[in-house]
Amino acid sequence: MSATGEQQTKHNAPCSNQDFDFFYSGLEGQQLLAQKCGGCGKLRNPPSPMCGDCGSLDWAAVKLSGKGSIYSYMVHYHPPLPGFDTPHPVVLVELEEGIRMLGGLRPEQRDAVAIGKAVDIEYIRRNDVALFQFALTGEAR
Amino acid sequence: MSDLGGKTAIAGIGATEFSKNSGRSELQLAVEAVSAALADAGIEPREVDGLVTFTMDNNIEVEVARGIGAGDLAFFSRPHYGGGGGSGGVLHAALAVAAGVSDVCVVYRAMNERSQYRFGQPMGGALPPTSEYTGLTYHGLHGVTTAAAYIALGMRRYMHETGATELDFANLAVNSRGFAATNPAAFFYGKPITVEDHLASRMIADPFRLLDCCQESDGAVAVVVVSAERAKSLKQKPAIIRAASQSAPAGQMNLTSYYRDNIAPYDEVAFSARQLYAMARMTPADISMANIYDHFAPTILPSLEGLGFCARGEAKDFIKGGTIGIDGRLPLNTNGGQVGEAYIHGMNGIAEAVRQIRGTAVNQVKDVANIIVTSGSAVPTSGLILGAA
Numbered sequence: 001m002s003a004t005g006e007q008q009t010k011h012n013a014p015c016s017n018q019d020f021d022f023f024y025s026g027l028e029g030q031q032l033l034a035q036k037c038g039g040c041g042k043l044r045n046p047p048s049p050m051c052g053d054c055g056s057l058d059w060a061a062v063k064l065s066g067k068g069s070i071y072s073y074m075v076h077y078h079p080p081l082p083g084f085d086t087p088h089p090v091v092l093v094e095l096e097e098g099i100r101m102l103g104g105l106r107p108e109q110r111d112a113v114a115i116g117k118a119v120d121i122e123y124i125r126r127n128d129v130a131l132f133q134f135a136l137t138g139e140a141r
Numbered sequence: 142m143s144d145l146g147g148k149t150a151i152a153g154i155g156a157t158e159f160s161k162n163s164g165r166s167e168l169q170l171a172v173e174a175v176s177a178a179l180a181d182a183g184i185e186p187r188e189v190d191g192l193v194t195f196t197m198d199n200n201i202e203v204e205v206a207r208g209i210g211a212g213d214l215a216f217f218s219r220p221h222y223g224g225g226g227g228s229g230g231v232l233h234a235a236l237a238v239a240a241g242v243s244d245v246c247v248v249y250r251a252m253n254e255r256s257q258y259r260f261g262q263p264m265g266g267a268l269p270p271t272s273e274y275t276g277l278t279y280h281g282l283h284g285v286t287t288a289a290a291y292i293a294l295g296m297r298r299y300m301h302e303t304g305a306t307e308l309d310f311a312n313l314a315v316n317s318r319g320f321a322a323t324n325p326a327a328f329f330y331g332k333p334i335t336v337e338d339h340l341a342s343r344m345i346a347d348p349f350r351l352l353d354c355c356q357e358s359d360g361a362v363a364v365v366v367v368s369a370e371r372a373k374s375l376k377q378k379p380a381i382i383r384a385a386s387q388s389a390p391a392g393q394m395n396l397t398s399y400y401r402d403n404i405a406p407y408d409e410v411a412f413s414a415r416q417l418y419a420m421a422r423m424t425p426a427d428i429s430m431a432n433i434y435d436h437f438a439p440t441i442l443p444s445l446e447g448l449g450f451c452a453r454g455e456a457k458d459f460i461k462g463g464t465i466g467i468d469g470r471l472p473l474n475t476n477g478g479q480v481g482e483a484y485i486h487g488m489n490g491i492a493e494a495v496r497q498i499r500g501t502a503v504n505q506v507k508d509v510a511n512i513i514v515t516s517g518s519a520v521p522t523s524g525l526i527l528g529a530a
């Protein structure tokens with residue numbers, strides 16, 4: 001996959017464009033993707049058309065493990081959001097690959113959320129959009 | 142460093158009442174506040190040749206100009222990022238005046254953010270897929286859609302790194318409501334709160350409770366910027382603009398700076414402080430008091446550190462023992478802040494600084510020399526140092 005030209009899977013994510021389509025398309029195939037710079041090889045997130053380190057416009061989408069540890073979190077209480085249970089936990093995860101990724105946490109694990117805990121990815125659909133959430137590993141399910 | 146510092150001044154301030162339902166249009170609020178600021182300065186509306194607001198305000202300059210009976214407009218601009226832009230508006234006005242592009246430039250902000258729409262509600266709906274919104278949506282799809290939610294993630298990490306607790310948050314909430322309780326213009330006038338009230342208030346976006354948050358507000362504030370020379374001969378004691386900044390340090394994102402080393406709302410404030418102290422040729426020791434932007438009061442902690450009043454992680458101790466009270470080392474948000482007075486995107490904090498320099502504030506601090514004012518953190522921000530002539 002590259003920045004331009006190649007065919008991509010359709011996705012239903014709102015407010016996307018050529019910079020973000022690869023990411024949401026990847027989730028349709030249950031793949032968490034990030035851009036790997038074609039110039040210097042650095043991974044980056046969130047998506048951006050140019051590498052801020054070397055200036056290259058060339059990149060490829062690579063699959064991430066979805067495993068990491070919680071760097072920070074919040075729990076949303078108010079107001080209720082369509083498609084979400086309330087309260088809804090969200091985690092910022094330091095992935096094994098060395099980049100951070102934001103995602104929901106499995107709602108039943110809300111009370112166990114803590115910085116430093118290990119998580120793994122789960123693929124979900126919400127409001128008919130292919131998404132993902134994280135789940136604490138080694139916790140009661 | 143720029144020699145802008147000291148060349149311009151705020152010569153007039155004006156405001157409407159702050160409410161949950163103004164009962165009139167945003168444009169009417171704007172022209173009322175702008176006219177009041179000009180009358181305060183003793184300047185005829187016909188002399189206005191510059192108008193500045195910031196994005197999220199919906200009042201176009203030419204309609205404000207038509208309403209107040211302004212002269213020919215030679216300068217108009219709108220710094221971006223909403224509440225991050227308030228002090229930036231004053232920077233733009235000061236630049237225009239110092240450069241001779243404008244002689245009388247009014248900065249205004251007028252919104253019905255409670256009665257006309259719900260400003261604090263989740264961002265969503267049919268947003269255009271531009272760089273303004275693609276990144277917010279990328280995070281918002283996971284349920285981070287309000288300003289409180291976005292900033293909560295940074296503040297949770299801040300708590301983890303510094304040991305700050307909700308009790309420290311409560312201390313800030315109580316300090317601001319204490320000032321608001323004696324300010325007739327404030328939502329919390331006559332309504333001080335206790336630490337227990339704070340801890341019992343409902344969770345909004347953990348770790349933020351209701352009493353950590355400002356409230357959607359209807360209202361307007363305007364300030365008149367002229368040259369420091371001109372200000373000398375006007376009605377009011379001038380508030381000299383010693384320094385003004387716009388500040389988006391490397392790695393800054395709009396509400397989602399989750400990918401830099403320090404994800405707390407700190408880097409942008411620290412950068413602003415470096416700019417301001419350099420332009421004003423001052424250090425924190427020269428600052429008498431501070432009006433620090435408090436969309437969410439707990440963010441004052443990293444701001445105090447970024448502004449250099451204490452070391453990283455020490456703000457929770459710095460604020461104890463009366464330091465930020467009216468007789469303390471650094472009286473803080475003496476109008477009640479935005480959590481206590483009203484959420485006017487920090488323009489009310491600028492107006493309060495002007496009153497303090499004039500000696501006309503309801504909670505007047507003794508011997509005010511210089512005041513540092515910040516605009517919204519966690520977004521590209523801006524700041525001011527205002528001082529007596």
Ligand SMILES: [Zn+2]
Nearest residue numbers: 037040051054
């Ligand atoms: Zn590169």
